[in-house]
Amino acid sequence: MKTLRRDNDLLLTFEPRWDEIAPATDALLAFLETQALDPTSRYATELVFDEIVPNIIRYGGPRPSDDQIDVAVRVNATHVLLEFGDGGQAFDPHDAPPPPQARDLAEATVGGFGLHLVKAYAERQDYERRGERNHLTVRVRRQPS
Amino acid sequence: MECNITDLPDGATLLRLVGRLDTAGVDRVETRFAAVATRRDKSVLVDLSGVEFVGSMGVRMLISAGRAVRAQSQHIALFGAQPPVLEVLERVGLPGLMPVVADQAAATLAIRG
Numbered sequence: 001m002k003t004l005r006r007d008n009d010l011l012l013t014f015e016p017r018w019d020e021i022a023p024a025t026d027a028l029l030a031f032l033e034t035q036a037l038d039p040t041s042r043y044a045t046e047l048v049f050d051e052i053v054p055n056i057i058r059y060g061g062p063r064p065s066d067d068q069i070d071v072a073v074r075v076n077a078t079h080v081l082l083e084f085g086d087g088g089q090a091f092d093p094h095d096a097p098p099p100p101q102a103r104d105l106a107e108a109t110v111g112g113f114g115l116h117l118v119k120a121y122a123e124r125q126d127y128e129r130r131g132e133r134n135h136l137t138v139r140v141r142r143q144p145s
Numbered sequence: 146m147e148c149n150i151t152d153l154p155d156g157a158t159l160l161r162l163v164g165r166l167d168t169a170g171v172d173r174v175e176t177r178f179a180a181v182a183t184r185r186d187k188s189v190l191v192d193l194s195g196v197e198f199v200g201s202m203g204v205r206m207l208i209s210a211g212r213a214v215r216a217q218s219q220h221i222a223l224f225g226a227q228p229p230v231l232e233v234l235e236r237v238g239l240p241g242l243m244p245v246v247a248d249q250a251a252a253t254l255a256i257r258g
Contacts, residue, residue: 022169043198043229050167050200105215105242110208113237114201120236 003027008035008075016057016069016086024053028073035075038143044121045073045080048138051114052084056134060088064132079123080140085133092127093118093136146170147195148177157188157256159249163195166203166230175206182210182221188256189214190249194225199233211243220256224248 001014001023010031014020028049032042049071056069067087074081099116102108118125123141127134146164153159158181164170182189189210196203207223214221222244226234234245244255 018172022172025167025169039229046167046198047200047233050198050202054168054202099237101238102242105208105211108208108212108242110205110212111201113204117201117233117236 001027005031010071010073012071012073013068016060016063016067016088018054018057020069021053021057024071025050028071031073037075037080041080041140041142044140045082047121048082048118048140049073051118052082052136052138055114056084056086056088059091060086063088078142080142082138082140084136084138087133090129090134093125094127146173148174150177150181153190155253156186157190157253158184159190159192161192161195164197166196166199166206168200168202170198171202171206178206178210179213182213183217186217186219187214188220189222190252190256191221191223192225192249193223193230194227196230197227199230201237204233204237204239207239208242220258222246222252222255224252 001012001020004011010028012024012027014024032045053069053071064087070085072083093115096115100109100112118138121140122138124139126137146166149161151159160178160181211221224246225248226245234240239245244252246252246255
């Protein structure tokens with residue numbers, strides 16, 4: 001994994017492997033420690049990262065053997081911007097099915113909540129397919145501290 | 146992420162989770178957590194007071210454990226969630242599937258039906 005940090009920006013580049021999630025998360029948390037974020041937007045930032053990165057790895061489908069995931073996290077006065085890029089199959093999160101709803105445990109499904117949570121915690125998501133890569137930008141609004 | 150297990154005098158099992166229930170944290174404790182949830186004839190109390198973060202992988206683990214416990218005609222209850230964690234649980238509708246209460250006393254009452 002490659003990590004580039006500068007002031008209020010973090011850039012991570014790593015292979016789309018499950019065992020890269022933990023070190024990438026550690027790098028994100030270390031970066032967020034240096035930012036004066038309110039607890040709500042910090043939690044939302046961590047949550048967006050923890051939903052999108054595993055989703056890319058698990059459901060990205062066929063991808064070039066040398067593919068890399070890149071994640072840019074930029075903190076400005078009003079927002080945290082998270083930009084995700086990867087070379088997996090095209091997927092627009094806006095096309096995700098609604099979250100599962102069950103009346104009891106017997107009929108409950110165990111998954112399908114991740115993108116629902118991202119939608120709930122993010123102010124906005126923008127998806128683009130540029131060439132052979134997915135580009136997803138998620139904006140988290142900062143709360144007054 | 147830690148998962149501490151205590152057998153209670155009333156026959157239930159207390160699972161205390163400490164740390165982050167994110168993707169990496171769930172990877173570390175899921176096998177141990179599931180093993181307890183699938184024990185026969187034990188209701189389960191899950192102490193979330195030491196959990197600082199939960200994402201959908203954590204929700205998945207809790208629902209999966211709940212299903213396993215209920216499949217044995219036993220009960221499960223969660224307690225002690227901090228406000229940000231509780232908000233996630235509420236957003237995915239978990240309190241409609243299993244009791245999510247404030248403290249261990251309330252959880253004990255909940256699993257007794």
